[in-house]
Amino acid sequence: MRKKISKILVTGGAGFIGSEFVRQAASQGRKVFVIDKLTYAGDLGRLRPVRGRYKFYRADICDRKQVDAVFRQVRPEAVAHFAAETHVDRSIVEPASFIRTNFEGTQVLMEACRKQRVKRFLHFSTDEVYGEIKIGRFSEGDRLRPSSPYAASKAAADLLVQAYFRTYGFPGVIARPCNNYGPWQYPEKLIPLAITRALRNQKVPVFLKGQHLREWLYVSDCAEAALELLDYGKLGEAYNVGSGQHKTNINVVKAILDLLAKPYTLIAFVRDRPGHDFRYALDAGKLTKELGWRAKTKFSEGLRATVCWYVNYCGKKKQHI
Ligand SMILES: NC(=O)c1ccc[n+]([C@@H]2O[C@H](COP(=O)([O-])OP(=O)(O)OC[C@H]3O[C@@H](n4cnc5c(N)ncnc54)[C@H](O)[C@@H]3O)[C@@H](O)[C@H]2O)c1
Numbered sequence: 001m002r003k004k005i006s007k008i009l010v011t012g013g014a015g016f017i018g019s020e021f022v023r024q025a026a027s028q029g030r031k032v033f034v035i036d037k038l039t040y041a042g043d044l045g046r047l048r049p050v051r052g053r054y055k056f057y058r059a060d061i062c063d064r065k066q067v068d069a070v071f072r073q074v075r076p077e078a079v080a081h082f083a084a085e086t087h088v089d090r091s092i093v094e095p096a097s098f099i100r101t102n103f104e105g106t107q108v109l110m111e112a113c114r115k116q117r118v119k120r121f122l123h124f125s126t127d128e129v130y131g132e133i134k135i136g137r138f139s140e141g142d143r144l145r146p147s148s149p150y151a152a153s154k155a156a157a158d159l160l161v162q163a164y165f166r167t168y169g170f171p172g173v174i175a176r177p178c179n180n181y182g183p184w185q186y187p188e189k190l191i192p193l194a195i196t197r198a199l200r201n202q203k204v205p206v207f208l209k210g211q212h213l214r215e216w217l218y219v220s221d222c223a224e225a226a227l228e229l230l231d232y233g234k235l236g237e238a239y240n241v242g243s244g245q246h247k248t249n250i251n252v253v254k255a256i257l258d259l260l261a262k263p264y265t266l267i268a269f270v271r272d273r274p275g276h277d278f279r280y281a282l283d284a285g286k287l288t289k290e291l292g293w294r295a296k297t298k299f300s301e302g303l304r305a306t307v308c309w310y311v312n313y314c315g316k317k318k319q320h321i
Contacts, residue, residue, distance in 0.1 A: 001232075002231075002232070004030075004231045005030070005077050005078040005119075005120060005230055005231055006030050006031060006077060007030070007031040007033075007074075007075075007076055007077040007078070008025055008030055008031070008032055008033070008076060008077070008078050008079070008080055008230065009033045009034075009035065009070070009071070009074050009076035009078070009079045009080070010022050010025070010032060010033065010034050010035070010079075010080045010082065011034075011035045011036070011061055011079065011080070011081045011082055011083035011109065012035075012036055012042075012081070012082035012083030012084060012124075013032075013034030013035070013036055013047070013054070013056075013082065014034065014036040014038055014042035014043055014044050014046060014047065014056075015036070015041055015042055015046075015082055015083070015084075015086075016041070016046075016180065016182075016184055016185045016186060016219065017082055017124070017177075017180055017219055017222055017223060017226075018034075018036075018080075018082035018083070019043075019046035019047055019184060020182070020184070020219045020220055020222070020223040021080060021082065021223040021226050021227070022034060022047055022050060022054055023046075023047070023049055023050050023223075024220070024223050024224065024227060025080075025227060026050040026053040026054050027050065027053075028227075032050075032053065032054040032055075033054065033055045033056075033057065033070075033074045033076065034047070034054055034055070034056045034057065035057050035059045035061065035067070035070055035083065036056070036057075036058065036059075036083065037058065037059065037060045037061070037083070038058055039085075040186070041086065041087075041186045043184075044056065046184045055074075057070045060105075061083050061101065061105035061106075061108055061109055062100050062101060062104055062105045062108055063108075064108050064111075064112075067108050067109060067112045068112055068115070071112040071113075071115070071116045071118075072116070075116060076116070076118055077118070077119055077120075078118060078119055078120040078121065078122070078230055079109060079113055079118055079120070079121045079122070080122045080124070080226060080230055081106065081109055081121065081122060081123050081124055082124045083101065083105065084101055084102045084105075084124070084154070085097050085098045085101045085102060085150070085153075086150070087150070087188050087189070088128075088148045088150045088151070088273070089188075089273060090150075090188075091148055091149040091150035091153070092148060092149060092273070092274060092275075095149035095153075098149050098150055098153040099149075099153050099156075101153075102150075102153035102154055102156075102157055103153050103156045103157050103160070106123065106157040106160060106161070107157075107160060109121070110160070110161070110164050110170060110172070113170070113171075114168065114170065118171070119171055120171050120173065120230060120233075120235070121161070121170070121171055121172045121173070122172075122173050122175060122226060122229055122230045122233070123157065123158065123161045123172055123173070123174045123175070124175050124177075124226065125154050125155075125157065125158050125174050125175060125176045125177075125238070126151065126154050126176060126177065127176055127177065127178045127179075127215070127240070127242070127280050127282050128146060128147070128148065128150065128151035128154065128277065128280070129144045129146050129151055129154050129155040129158055129176060130142055130143075130144060130145065130146075130176075130280075131144075131145035131146055131147050131151070131277060132147065132277035132278050132279050132280065133279055133280065133281055134278070134279060136281065137242075137281040137282055137283040138240065138280075138281065138282055138283060139240070139283045139286075140176070140237070140238045140239065140240055140286060144158065144159070147275040147276070147277050148275055148277075158174055158176075158238065161174055162174070162236070162238075165235065165236040166236075171235045172235065172236065173229050173230070173233035173234070173235060173236075173237060173238075173239070174237070174238035174239065175225065175226060175229050175233075175238075175239055175241050176238055176239065176240050176241060176282070177217055177222050177225070177240075177241035177242070178214070178215035178216065178217050178240075178241065178242045178243060178280060178282050179214045179215060179216050179217065179280070180216075180217050180218075180219045180222050181216055181217070181218065181219065181302065181303070181306055182218050182219030182220065182302065182305070182306050182309075183219070183305070183306060183309035183310075183313075184219075184309075185219070190214075190249060190252065190253075191252065191256065191303070191306060192306075192310060193205075194252070194253050194256045194257075195256055195260070195306070195307055195310040195311075196310060196314060197266075198256060198257055198260050198262045198266055199260065199310065199311065199314050201262070201266070202266070203266055203267075203268040204253055204256075204257075204266050204267055204268065205268050205269075205270045206249055206250060206253055206267055206268065206269055206270065207249065207269075207270060207271075207272050207273055207276060208269065208271075208272045208276075209250065209269060210248060210249040210250025210251075210253065210267075210269070211248050211249070211250065211278075212248065212249050212276065212277070212278055212279070213246055213247070213248050213249075213278070213279040213280070213281075214246070214247060214249065214252075214280055215242050215243055215244070215245060215246050215280055215281055215282060216243060216245050216246075216247060216252075216299050216302070217241065217242065217243040217245075217295055218243070218295065218296075218297035218299075218302035218305075220297070221243065221295040221296055221297050222241060224293065225239075225241045225287065225293050225295075226241075228287075228291045228292075228293050229241075229287075229291070232290075232291055233290075233291070234290070239284075239286055239287045239290075240282040240283060240284045240286065240287065241282070241284060241287060241293075242281070242282030242283070242284035242295070243284075243295035243297075243299075244284070244295070245295070245298070245299040246281060247299065250267075252303075253267060254267075255300075255303055256303070256307060259303065259304060259307045260307065260311075
């Protein structure tokens with residue numbers, strides 16, 4: 001088997017999933033370099049456990065000069081690309097920054113990779129590129145039908161990575177994970193929002209009646225899949241990263257309230273998000289078959305660990321996070 005990648009440049013390494021990837025890669029003794037603009041969603045505190053074992057560059061992936069300068073210094077063997085604007089609701093209010101970072105930023109990075117002859121580029125996409133599915137599960141060959149500006153910006157980037165592969169033989173691999181959860185997620189997404197609001201006895205907003213169905217993947221499982229794909233994913237290919245664990249939003253919120261011993265009266269049903277996908281579901285068989293990866297964490301265990309982490313973190317901070 002080919003050797004694992006030893007020198008990785010990680011974009012968005014101060015974000016939720018990127019930081020878990022950095023913690024795992026650095027703990028394995030790989031040389032890790034991080035580019036992050038540190039938007040509202042970036043926080044270097046997430047990298048405290050591996051302090052001194054990575055090098056940080058504050059840079060915007062849309063800025064060619066900054067990106068080229070970092071690539072010249074680092075000369076990465078591979079790039080793991082997590083940096084993105086990620087919140088669907090924000091993309092509905094202000095789509096331009098999503099197109100800039102998620103689409104144009106990806107192109108800037110791919111050009112820098114071509115100049116420096118980077119060997120592998122893991123593009124972190126999302127299950128949202130497929131849009132919703134009423135029954136069954138999406139496979140990698142299915143059509144991309146994104147519903148939100150966020151999902152469209154990610155789908156556009158996927159197509160560009162595939163076009164670069166066909167046109168230039170660009171060494172891209174695409175990961176399409178389902179919804180992640182776990183410690184350190186910025187509390188605008190469902191699970192950390194519900195936990196942090198319930199801890200303060202504030203209402204927890206849930207779209208419609210909470211019947212939307214999502215597939216949930218614990219963040220450490222996702223980062224393990226990302227490392228496998230970076231090392232051994234087939235160039236030019238896309239891979240679904242799913243857990244097979246589906247829950248309606250209302251059941252997720254009720255499980256959180258149960259763990260915190262809070263009443264269901266905290267739930268506030270709110271008007272639905274425009275273009276809201278009803279159901280996502282992935283077939284992750286390709287990743288299991290080719291690389292042997294499977295999600296390990298049961299949702300009930302991952303959720304308990306996540307709730308404990310926020311209780312501890314909010315207790316220490318004594319302020320809203
Ligand atoms: N969180 C999920 O459930 C989920 C699911 C599927 C796919 N994804 C994808 O995984 C990746 C990581 O998601 P996340 O939840 O960790 O995101 P996040 O919002 O927690 O972190 C994004 C990081 O990117 C940085 N960033 C944003 N714009 C930048 C720019 N222009 N230049 C440099 N850095 C910039 C931010 O500072 C932040 O550190 C994203 O590409 C996202 O689309 C996320």
